[in-house]
Amino acid sequence: MDESKFRSLAKWQISVPPRYSENRIQYLLKTEEQILQSISARAPVSRILSEICNALDCQIGNIVSLIAMPDDNASSASEVSRSAALFGLHIFFSGVIGAESGEDLGSLEVYCCVSRIPSARELQLIERAVCLAAAAMKRRRETGDGGNCRVHRVRSARGYVPETPTSNN
Numbered sequence: 001m002d003e004s005k006f007r008s009l010a011k012w013q014i015s016v017p018p019r020y021s022e023n024r025i026q027y028l029l030k031t032e033e034q035i036l037q038s039i040s041a042r043a044p045v046s047r048i049l050s051e052i053c054n055a056l057d058c059q060i061g062n063i064v065s066l067i068a069m070p071d072d073n074a075s076s077a078s079e080v081s082r083s084a085a086l087f088g089l090h091i092f093f094s095g096v097i098g099a100e101s102g103e104d105l106g107s108l109e110v111y112c113c114v115s116r117i118p119s120a121r122e123l124q125l126i127e128r129a130v131c132l133a134a135a136a137m138k139r140r141r142e143t144g145d146g147g148n149c150r151v152h153r154v155r156s157a158r159g160y161v162p163e164t165p166t167s168n169n
Helices: 003-010 022-040 045-060 074-086 120-141
Strands: 063-068 090-099 104-112 149-154
Touching: 022 045, 022 120, 045 063, 045 120, 063 074, 074 104, 090 120, 104 120
Parallel strands: none
Antiparallel strands: 063 104, 090 104, 090 149
C-alpha cells in the first residue's frame, strides 16, 4: 500500500477509550457512593433497588435488570418472564440475593438482547450490585447487619425464559 495513502487514512481513525477507562471507573465509584448514601439516609428501598438496577444496566449495557423482594408474588415473576420473551429478551443472570446468615432477601433477574452468559467482569459488577441490594434490604429490615452478602443460588440461565410466549394475555 502506498505510504501517503496510509497516512491520509490514519487521520480518520477514531480513538476508542480503553474498556476500564478512568471515566468509567469514576462513574462506578460515584454511583456506588450515591447508593450507599441513600441506604444510610434510609431512602425508600424501592428507589434504591431501582438505582442499583439502573447503574448495572448502564455499566454492562444492552441488559434490563430487576430486583424482586421475597414478598413479591410468584405470579408477577412469571409475568415478567413472559413479557421479557415477548420483547425478545433472554435470561442473562438469575440468582437469589442472600444474607450471610443464609436468609433469602430477594432475587436478581437480568435479561439481555442476545442469548449469552456474563463475562468475568460482568459477574463482578453483578456481585457488587447484589451486595448493595442486600445492604438496602437488610437496612429495611433493621437487622443491624453490616452488609455482608452473597449470591446464594444461581438459577440456570438456559431455558428459563420461554422462547415464545404461550399466550398473549
